[in-house]
Amino acid sequence: MLLAVDGVTFDIADGEFVAIVGPSGCGKTTFLNAVDGLLPLTSGTLTLNGKQIDRPGHDRAMVFQQPSLLPWRTVLGNVMYGVEMLRIPKDEALTRAKRFVELVGLGGFVESYPLELSGGMQQRANLARALAVDPEVLLLDEPFAALDAQTRETMQQELLRIWNETRKTAVFITHDIVEAVYLADRVVVFTARPGRVKEIVTIDIPRPRDLRVKRHPRFVEIETRIWESIREEAARDALAASA
C-alpha cells in the first residue's frame, strides 16, 4: 500500500475558494477523491458541516480533469446527468440544467454532442454538470490542465465570473501556481509524497480580479513565494528518489 496523503489538516470556510498546489505526485488528486468520497480513508476524518464523509454525496460535486462527458448525450443531457440523480421532478431538473448551461456560456450549444465541442467548451459543460447539482462544495481536479494556454486563461476568468455568481465553496487542485493565486482566497501548499500541508498562504488580492492582476507586483511576490516553497519540496523529493 502506498501512503499518498498523510497528516493533512485544515479547515475550509463556507463560500471560500481554496487552491491546493504541490509537487507532482504529492497526492493532491488522491486527497480530492477522498473528499468526494470516491476513496476510503485509512485513518483520520473528513467532515463536511460536522458530518463525516465516507461516500459520494449530493453535497459535493466534482469537476474532473478530463471532461468525462457521456458521448451519447447532448450538452444539456450531460448537464442533466448529475441532476437526474437528485430525484427531483423532471421539468425542474430541466430548467435547472438549462440555467447552468446558460451560465457557463454554452447556451448556443444545448443540442450539441461533446465530440462537436472544443476542449474548453467540454470543460464548461463539465463545470455546469457539477454546478447544476447545487452542491455545497465544488471540487475541481485540475480542470484546465489539458487546455492550451489561451483557453486556460479564458476559463480561469470564466470560472471566477461563475464562482462570483454562485459563491460555492470551492476546492481547486492545480500544479499551476499562477492559476492558484489568481483564483483562490487561500493556497494550500502540499509537501512531496506523502503529501502534508506545508503551508497555507492567504491571497490578499482584492476581488473582483481580472487577468491583468497577474502582472501586479503583489501577485508576483506571492507567486514567487509559493514557487520557492514547492521548488524546495520537489528538490527534496528528487533527492529522496535518488537515495
Place this chain on the structure above:
Amino acid sequence: MEEPIKYDSLPNFPGEIATADMGPTRVPRDSAVRTTPLPPQTWLRRHEALLIGTVAVAAFFVAWQGVASARIWSRLFLPGPVDVWEAFVELVKDGELAIDIAISGQEFVIGYALAALVGIPFGLLLGWYPRLRFAFDPFITFFYATPRIVLIPLFIIWLGIGIESKIAVIYLGAVFAILINTIAGVRSLDTSLLRVARSFGASDRQIFRTIALPGSVPFILTGLRLGVGHALIGVVVAEYVAAQHGIGRMMMIAGSTFQSSKVFAGLFLIAAAGLLLTYGLQRLERHFDAWRPQR
C-alpha cells in the same frame, strides 16, 4: 512610461540580411502571402472508390462469361453468368424458390432473433458481473473455438430434420459472436465515465442503465454484424445435411445432379442476403462509432 517600440523605424528585417553567397533576400512589405486554392474535386475523384470497384466487378463478369462461352469445360461444369441468370429465372418460375427462400428466411430470422435476444442481455450480465463471467468463460471459449456445425448430427437426432434443428444451428452460430462482443463492450467501458457516475451518487442500477448499456451499443452492433455471417453459414450447412426445404437444400440437390447454374444462383442469393444485412448494420455501427471509448 517607457517609449513603445516603433516597428516602422526598425530596419527592414529580415530583408536587409545578406550573406556572401546569396544576394539579399527581399520580402516586399506590401506582399501579402497567398496560397493557391486546392483544385475543386471532380465528380470522378469523389466517387473513385465506387467507380473502380464497379468497373472491376463488371470486368470480372465479362471475363467469366468469356471463359464460359469458350466452352473449354462443359456447361454442367462451369456455367456462365447468363446460364446462372437463366437458372435463377427458371427457379423463380417453378415457384420452388419462393418456398425455399421462405423456409430459409424463417430459419434465419428465428435463429438470429433468438441469438440476439439471448446474447445481448446475457452478454451485458456477464460483462457486468466478473464472477458470473468466470463461471461461464470456459463454456463460451469451448463453443466459440469449436465449429458449431459439428453439432448438426446431434440436433437432427434431438430435433428432427424440420426447421427446428436448423434454428438451433443458426442460433448457436450467431449467439457467441453477439455474446462475446457484448461482454467486450461492457468490459471496455470508459472508466472515467464510471467515476463520474459514482461521483454523482448513481446507484449500481443507474450506472448500468446510464453508462454500461449505452456505452456497449457500438460493440453490440459489431457482434450483431459478425453474427449475420455465422448465421448464414448455419442456414446453408444445416440444410446441406438434411432438410425438406430451403436454399441450402436446393443447392445440395442441384449440386449432386450436376446443375451447377442452380448452385451458383443459390450462392448469389446467400451472398446478397449477407451483403445487405452486413451493410445495414455497418451503417448503424458507423453512426454509433463516436460512442466507443476514445483512446
